[in-house]
Amino acid sequence: MSKDLHDIDDLFSSTLEEYKEMPSPALKERLDAALDKQEAEKYKKRFLIWKRSALLLLLLLAGFVLYESGIIKKDSGNYILNRSGSGTDQSPVNKKEMINNNSAGNTSQIDINTNNPDFKNENIPVSPNQPGNITSGASSNTGNFNSYHPTKNPADQQLNWYSVKQDPLTSVIISKSTKKENEDTDYGNFFQSNKNDRPVIDKRINISDLTNLLTNNILSPQNISVSNSPLKNGSNEGSRKKINSPFRPFWMLSPFVSYDQAGYQLDSDEPSAVNSIKFREANEPSFSIGLLLGRQLTQRFSLQSGIVYRNTVIGMKPQKTYAFVDPTGDVAYKYITSSGYAFFKPGFGPSPNVGDSLTTAEAKHTLENISVPLMAKYTIVNKKISVTPGAGIEANFITKKNLEVDIEDPFNREIVVIRKLNGTKPFYLSFIAEADIKYTINKKVAVNIRPVYRQAVSPITKNNVVETFPRSFGIGAGVTIKLR
Amino acid sequence: MTETEQLLIKGCVAGDRAFQTRLYNLFAPKMMGVCLRYARSREEAEEILQEGFLRVFSYINTFKGAGSFEGWIRKIMVNAALFRYRNKSSLQPVIRLNTAGYDAIDNTDISSNLDAKELLNLVQTLPAGYRIVFNLYVFEGYKHREIGEALGISEGTSKSNLSDARAFLQKRLLIKKKLVHYK
Numbered sequence: 001m002s003k004d005l006h007d008i009d010d011l012f013s014s015t016l017e018e019y020k021e022m023p024s025p026a027l028k029e030r031l032d033a034a035l036d037k038q039e040a041e042k043y044k045k046r047f048l049i050w051k052r053s054a055l056l057l058l059l060l061l062a063g064f065v066l067y068e069s070g071i072i073k074k075d076s077g078n079y080i081l082n083r084s085g086s087g088t089d090q091s092p093v094n095k096k097e098m099i100n101n102n103s104a105g106n107t108s109q110i111d112i113n114t115n116n117p118d119f120k121n122e123n124i125p126v127s128p129n130q131p132g133n134i135t136s137g138a139s140s141n142t143g144n145f146n147s148y149h150p151t152k153n154p155a156d157q158q159l160n161w162y163s164v165k166q167d168p169l170t171s172v173i174i175s176k177s178t179k180k181e182n183e184d185t186d187y188g189n190f191f192q193s194n195k196n197d198r199p200v201i202d203k204r205i206n207i208s209d210l211t212n213l214l215t216n217n218i219l220s221p222q223n224i225s226v227s228n229s230p231l232k233n234g235s236n237e238g239s240r241k242k243i244n245s246p247f248r249p250f251w252m253l254s255p256f257v258s259y260d261q262a263g264y265q266l267d268s269d270e271p272s273a274v275n276s277i278k279f280r281e282a283n284e285p286s287f288s289i290g291l292l293l294g295r296q297l298t299q300r301f302s303l304q305s306g307i308v309y310r311n312t313v314i315g316m317k318p319q320k321t322y323a324f325v326d327p328t329g330d331v332a333y334k335y336i337t338s339s340g341y342a343f344f345k346p347g348f349g350p351s352p353n354v355g356d357s358l359t360t361a362e363a364k365h366t367l368e369n370i371s372v373p374l375m376a377k378y379t380i381v382n383k384k385i386s387v388t389p390g391a392g393i394e395a396n397f398i399t400k401k402n403l404e405v406d407i408e409d410p411f412n413r414e415i416v417v418i419r420k421l422n423g424t425k426p427f428y429l430s431f432i433a434e435a436d437i438k439y440t441i442n443k444k445v446a447v448n449i450r451p452v453y454r455q456a457v458s459p460i461t462k463n464n465v466v467e468t469f470p471r472s473f474g475i476g477a478g479v480t481i482k483l484r
Numbered sequence: 485m486t487e488t489e490q491l492l493i494k495g496c497v498a499g500d501r502a503f504q505t506r507l508y509n510l511f512a513p514k515m516m517g518v519c520l521r522y523a524r525s526r527e528e529a530e531e532i533l534q535e536g537f538l539r540v541f542s543y544i545n546t547f548k549g550a551g552s553f554e555g556w557i558r559k560i561m562v563n564a565a566l567f568r569y570r571n572k573s574s575l576q577p578v579i580r581l582n583t584a585g586y587d588a589i590d591n592t593d594i595s596s597n598l599d600a601k602e603l604l605n606l607v608q609t610l611p612a613g614y615r616i617v618f619n620l621y622v623f624e625g626y627k628h629r630e631i632g633e634a635l636g637i638s639e640g641t642s643k644s645n646l647s648d649a650r651a652f653l654q655k656r657l658l659i660k661k662k663l664v665h666y667k
Binding site for chain 1 (some may be wrong): 499501504505507512513514516517520521528530531533534535536537541542570599601603604609611612614618621622623635636637641652653654657
């Protein structure tokens with residue numbers, strides 16, 4: 001018998017070893033089409049790294065702009081006493097608007113003393129809400145004002161901003177902040193800054209008198225409500241930042257619930273595997289709930305993060321599964337999904353052997369995520385309605401992978417619940433874009449609707465027949481509460 | 485490696501479609517023969533061949549010239565067939581073969597006048613698991629340990645599958661021989 005068996009080996013080996021057969025011409029066409037597709041995918045992938053880099057750069061740039069815009073605003077609206085060592089004009093306004101020296105009146109008092117060691121600081125914040133004295137030495141009390149913006153409407157005096165600077169020859173400059181800055185605060189109630197928080201000139205000061213006083217020689221020390229904030233030699237950046245912006249950043253808390261229509265993008269070397277999974281899997285309505293915490297950095301820009309729970313359900317049509325050796329060495333049926341694969345054995349019937357098949361009935365696959373988004377957002381306000389589009393990245397942690405498979409034969413029916421999927425990554429990254437549409441109820445509360453789109457940029461699978469990139473479009477509703 | 489092969493490789497590495505076509509025309513008939521042995525049908529064999537050639541063109545830049553170029557392509561085809569076996573749902577359930585009594589068959593000359601096509605059809609009628617093991621052992625020269633590693637089965641299972649496959653083929657050969665004899 002042994003000889004017989006080896007004869008069979010030799011018979012087949014010698015006859016079929018050099019066997020040739022021409023494949024059908026259609027195969028060459030299919031191969032060419034597949035090569036074309038492969039080239040197209042390579043071309044797309046070549047730019048994928050650029051797209052991801054661009055996204056990252058965009059986020060970094062957005063952060064940088066936010067940071068910088070904050071600094072610029074702070075400087076432009078500062079109450080500053082500036083003493084510069086250079087000979088250049090440091091006034092932020094035009095020299096044409098020089099102060100008229102001929103005005104009379106002296107209802108306010110000011111005392112400037114450039115010999116005061118505190119004036120070694122380049123910029124000194126002045127808060128009229130706090131009393132203080134600034135004195136000028138006799139050698140430098142020429143009172144040469146580089147610029148001055150008088151307030152057109154006396155009633156607005158409280159809301160105007162002035163910069164007081166000192167030129168190299170110890171002249172003092174007072175400049176008013178632009179009107180635009182005040183206008184910036186006039187968006188919807190929700191985003192409006194609290195005007196009481198702004199440092200303002202004491203209303204008891206008569207600006208024209210102050211001008212006259214400063215442009216003429218100051219003969220005697222007089223009092224003015226000027227900040228007595230701590231002035232230290234060296235940098236005074238800290239004190240500047242405290243008062244230099246009319247907008248005060250605030251926090252926002254936004255709980256929400258969202259209805260999501262999920263899906264995925266499949267990549268594989270085997271188009272048939274992709275088609276097979278697409279045919280038998282269908283995403284069912286899913287949902288997400290979350291709590292988002294936002295920081296309104298400026299009138300327009302904000303950053304948002306938080307925590308989101310997402311539940312995705314995928315329905316599966318019946319499929320034929322085959323028995324393989326599982327990682328534990330046992331033989332079990334392999335059930336393949338877009339998110340990974342699982343091994344299972346029905347409670348009835350004999351133990352499977354490698355290659356055995358079993359047709360399952362319908363199945364349900366559930367994925368649960370905890371996600372942490374980080375978004376840069378831009379607010380457009382129109383009266384009580386504001387639209388805040390934003391984009392960013394989202395870190396997703398897969399917390400639960402559940403597969404319920406219905407198995408039945410003419411005599412038995414069983415639901416196998418699989419809680420462990422192989423080939424699924426515990427973490428993936430997504431790109432997220434949303435537009436938060438808010439309706440302001442009052443200064444503290446707004447209701448919102450938020451359409452949101454998510455697209456994974458890293459696959460959730462590894463060592464599976466397909467690489468799966470989940471995506472979803474959701475419509476959420478929630479409340480936004482303004483915090484301090 | 486012949487000069488023609490070197491030229492073909494160079495052209496294919498550059499992604500030249502004309503060179504790819506020439507390489508395909510040169511090796512496709514032979515590789516189709518290999519794929520047919522691993523497949524259950526001609527359609528399945530063509531799918532394996534297509535996947536194999538896609539891999540050949542994708543990884544041809546990794547061929548360093550060690551060993552024969554044809555052997556390298558053949559190995560890719562075999563791996564494509566194994567990949568399909570492991571991951572695809574094209575497998576048919578393994579039927580329990582009744583091989584009892586095979587030892588009692590006379591030591592008849594089984595190398596009858598069956599042509600290659602008929603022998604190929606016999607191989608294709610083998611259940612998938614047996615067919616793969618038989619091919620790997622008889623045509624590729626794999627050891628049972630290597631087959632076990634490639635398919636994720638034990639060495640004993642590989643031996644058992646090979647034995648069953650041989651018995652199955654022997655039985656079919658005898659039936660065919662008898663049919664020829666009666667004719």
